[in-house]
Amino acid sequence: MHKGEDQVVATSPSKASGPLLEICVDDVAGLNAAVTGGADRIELCSALGSGGLTPSRGFMAVAAKASIPVYALIRPRVGDFTYSAAEVSVMEADIAAARDVGLAGVVIGATTADAKLDADVIRRLVRAADGLDLTLHRASDVVADMDAALELAVEIGFSRILTSGGARHAEEGMETLTKLATRSAGRISIMPGGGVRPQNAARLLALPGIRELHASCSEASASETRLVELGFSSETTRRTDADTVRALKAQMMSAAR
Template identity: 55%
Template sequence: MSCVLEVCVDDIAGLDAAQQGGADRIELCSSLGCGGLTPSAGLMAEAARRSLPVIALIRPRSGGFVYSEAEARVMQHDIARAAELGLAGVAIGALTPERQLDLALLERLIRAAAGRLQLTLHRAFDLVREPGAALEAAIALGFQRVLTSGGAPTAPAGAAQLAALVRQSQGRIRILAGSGIRPDNVAGLLAATGVHEVHASCRAPARETPEGELLALGFSEAQAWLCAADTVRAMHLQIRSHGTPKAH
């Protein structure tokens, strides 16, 4: 089994760069600076025109993953919209105040997908108290993959937990390693964990300096980061040179 590279992007330029660089799949969001939020309907529609499978992140706000009833309705609507627009899937997640998967809400969100979308359990998983039990719950709910850093700030730091999740999964669900993965560490991560899917932003500092007026008025950041096609290519090169990860 070859390794899949999923690149997360939050704008049109990122879509173009990820596709040009050879990404296998896109995770589409807005506001990557806070971990990603739900993309606009317009951005989802544009992404649906591309040849790559696109997974829309469904996250209505920054912060934690315990949601109100109103937020749940927003997420249901956004999932239905992603399906209507022809995206490949959605990345969803929700927790209880006790940091267990919110099974009731997740079942509602899955019903909103109406069987038309791939299902990724996003990094809310990294906050659960019992990852092994949460993985079994995700399998029972019908998720195709879990995006996780192994409960650590970065996937390389969580490599031991990622390897344990791969062993537990026994091919029933795919472990998608994400956070802090770069061309210079991806081969080592594959070797240490046995994961077959990796998730990365492949961003580099923007070369252009923002206009002074835009910066002064708060319309631009002093240092912007953009998905770079060269970084996507470099990531793919390292993945191919490593070969197929071995099962752990």
């Protein structure tokens, strides 16, 4: 059995000190690389190349054995975050699966057609997630009024908002991230995500109130030619890299000193 591919790395649990690093992964090898590299928390996904979708129940069950908290992303399809009644039912079932296998939390969100957080749908998902910790995902980046979204997230009881500040990458959204972190006033954590890497970690953590970062820490590699020819893979594949996780965590700890 090859460690990093077929089994989950089990390391001794340790309490995170200083800023917290969340790594998003979409396969078992990535999960192991994140744990080995020193991640403090996992966002579990599938299809990261499409912005991340809900992981399978089987993947959730395997990830639940990891030594750090694992949160499942609940996103049933690519595209927007405005969901039909049937899609909401799918998400409720996926949340139930996350709880059943023993995950620590879920990452959820929904919007209306007029670019607001969908309070009704989100409250349904929160009820389904009773007992699990809550992260509001980057649906918050597509709303027209991010301040209003923050206030709703606080009211509903989210622990954190994953956001790029409404920009493609967090570095480009730093002005908005600063405003959100200031407005949050310790009521909720603002967690920058999108293009976070070792080179910009210190700059992001210098923003007032920012204590968590979200990253993929993935590196590109060439796919097997035959898999590309048959349509089973793109020409390059990105995989979570333990050394990049380790480097990002080291930069975060250095910035905190």
